[in-house]
Amino acid sequence: MVERATKEVGAVLVVGGGVGGMQASLDLADAGFKVHLIERGPSIGGVMAQLDKTFPTNDCAMCTLAPRLVDVGRHPDIDIRTLAEVTDVSGAAGDFSVTIREQPRYVDIDRCTGCGICIENCPVFNMVYPVPDRLEADLEPVDQARVDDIVDRYRGEHGILMPVLQDINEEYRYLPGEILRYVARKLDVPLSQVFQVATFYNAFSLTPRGKHTVNVCTGTSCHVRGSARILESLEQHLGIGPGETTEDLQFSLETVRCLGCCALSPCVVVGEKTHARLRPDTVAALIGECA
Numbered sequence: 001m002v003e004r005a006t007k008e009v010g011a012v013l014v015v016g017g018g019v020g021g022m023q024a025s026l027d028l029a030d031a032g033f034k035v036h037l038i039e040r041g042p043s044i045g046g047v048m049a050q051l052d053k054t055f056p057t058n059d060c061a062m063c064t065l066a067p068r069l070v071d072v073g074r075h076p077d078i079d080i081r082t083l084a085e086v087t088d089v090s091g092a093a094g095d096f097s098v099t100i101r102e103q104p105r106y107v108d109i110d111r112c113t114g115c116g117i118c119i120e121n122c123p124v125f126n127m128v129y130p131v132p133d134r135l136e137a138d139l140e141p142v143d144q145a146r147v148d149d150i151v152d153r154y155r156g157e158h159g160i161l162m163p164v165l166q167d168i169n170e171e172y173r174y175l176p177g178e179i180l181r182y183v184a185r186k187l188d189v190p191l192s193q194v195f196q197v198a199t200f201y202n203a204f205s206l207t208p209r210g211k212h213t214v215n216v217c218t219g220t221s222c223h224v225r226g227s228a229r230i231l232e233s234l235e236q237h238l239g240i241g242p243g244e245t246t247e248d249l250q251f252s253l254e255t256v257r258c259l260g261c262c263a264l265s266p267c268v269v270v271g272e273k274t275h276a277r278l279r280p281d282t283v284a285a286l287i288g289e290c291a
């Protein structure tokens with residue numbers, strides 16, 4: 001398809017700035033098309049940017065991703081729009097009109113270097129997480145002791161921010177804003193850096209999460225074997241959608257692209273346990289096991 005397009009001109013819209021979207025953009029731009037790459041998140045790279053290794057070859061994820069990131073960023077015929085979503089598509093093949101909604105950034109995009117220091121002065125952020133008078137002022141003594149204990153586990157080690165956040169996330173089931181502020185001061189790292197890490201990885205949450213996380217695989221293999229109906233059944237049973245948590249903080253529902261056990265599809269992971277070859281009518285029993 002790409003070879004046939006080499007003599008054509010026009011513009012193409014690629015939706016999704018993951019590794020697939022980036023490669024598609026590069027192929028199309030090299031074939032002569034003007035590409036508009038739309039990404040809902042604040043940056044391109046997708047889930048692969050969060051991985052260390054990739055299944056099944058154990059290749060370094062960043063080694064695969066980084067060259068494409070650079071090529072897409074530098075390509076003169078690729079226009080990247082992040083924090084953007086498609087809201088409407090009309091027209092027919094060869095003559096589409098697409099409406100895109102871009103989220104406000106409140107920064108001058110031409111001058112922004114992505115340093116993140118603006119977060120310290122963001123009025124919205126400071127309204128949500130007010131600056132305390134003293135280091136301990138916004139933490140209960142019990143919380144302060146818990147965080148101090150976690151930090152002490154890694155004291156003296158290099159790059160302890162990540163393991164500290166992982167432990168806090170595990171202990172509280174999310175990353176409370178006042179604790180992140182305390183961690184920033186305690187470790188003497190910029191708050192912007194703490195929030196960059198805290199908001200980059202899907203494993204971290206800034207809102208309270210359920211005791212049990214239900215991950216429904218929506219990868220190709222699970223999809224063709226009915227994962228959509230499994231997800232629908234779970235949504236009905238729990239009364240929440242993907243990315244949400246039940247009011248009693250017992251369950252959080254998530255979707256994931258391929259759990260690496262396609263032979264068992266459709267599958268769902270609850271906590272650490274994988275449940276294979278599920279059917280919509282077995283979902284109730286699955287939830288009942290955890291209750």
Ligand code: FES
Nearest residue numbers: 217219222259262
């Ligand atoms: S697609 Fe679901 S485990 Fe691979």
